Amino acid sequence: MEIWDTYDKHRNLTGKQMERGAAFEKDNYHLVIHVCLFNQQGKMLIQQRRADKEGWPSMWDITVGGSAIAGETSQQAAEREVGEEISYSINLENHRPSLTINFENGFDDYYLLEVDVDITRLSFPTEEVAQVKWASQEEILEMISKGSFLPYRESLIALLFDMKSSRGAHDEV
Numbered sequence: 001m002e003i004w005d006t007y008d009k010h011r012n013l014t015g016k017q018m019e020r021g022a023a024f025e026k027d028n029y030h031l032v033i034h035v036c037l038f039n040q041q042g043k044m045l046i047q048q049r050r051a052d053k054e055g056w057p058s059m060w061d062i063t064v065g066g067s068a069i070a071g072e073t074s075q076q077a078a079e080r081e082v083g084e085e086i087s088y089s090i091n092l093e094n095h096r097p098s099l100t101i102n103f104e105n106g107f108d109d110y111y112l113l114e115v116d117v118d119i120t121r122l123s124f125p126t127e128e129v130a131q132v133k134w135a136s137q138e139e140i141l142e143m144i145s146k147g148s149f150l151p152y153r154e155s156l157i158a159l160l161f162d163m164k165s166s167r168g169a170h171d172e173v
Contacts, residue, residue: 003070004030011107017070029106031068033078033097035090038114038164043134045117046149047085050130058130060140060149062160074109086132087123090115098163101156112164137161 002020005013006028014028024030037045045063049056064085068077075092082090090113097109119132135143140157143149 002067004067005070005072006030007107020067024105031074031077031107031109032103033064033066033068033074033081033109033111034062035064035078035082035111035113036160036164037063037082037088037117038112038161039116039134040114041134042161042164043136044140044161044164045086045119045132046135046140047132048130050127053128056150060135060143062150062152063132078109078111084126085124085129087125088117098167099159110160112160114164 003017004020006016006018006025007030008014009027009029011029016025016028018024018028018030039045046060047063048060049058051058064078064081066077066081066085068074069080072080074097075095078092079090082088092111095111098112099110101108101110119134122132124130124132137157140149141154144151144154144157
């Protein structure tokens with residue numbers, strides 16, 4: 001059973017918790033993290049969800065995603081999820097999310113990292129991930145259009161690739 005902290009609309013902890021799958025109380029939200037790992041060639045590491053996974057079975061997704069559990073910060077949740085899903089270790093102690101997107105029931109924090117990962121050395125210790133591979137923006141957009149990748153907005157995928165090496169909404173001058 002997974003327990004989540006709940007937040008108010010300003011992202012302050014409410015002091016309440018909820019069980020995964022329970023109905024959200026009015027004006028209560030939870031925290032979800034996404035980590036996108038990019039290689040030096042500018043490709044994103046993507047994962048295929050296992051065929052028996054509830055919610056989008058066998059579909060391809062960005063590198064890692066999941067909910068923060070009770071007591072975790074966004075950074076701690078991201079570090080844990082990367083370890084759980086692909087057996088890779090990252091340190092986000094001095095990182096903030098590259099972007100945060102509000103959704104109906106919470107906050108999506110996106111971490112964009114450039115790393116050298118030998119994907120042949122990754123393992124998938126949980127029942128979530130079937131396989132991983134490197135993919136370009138164009139390959140991901142094609143997969144979305146063919147229905148084999150989660151139905152992210154194409155503009156979000158473009159933004160993730162555009163922001164992989166920088167922070168903020170402005171180009172550096």
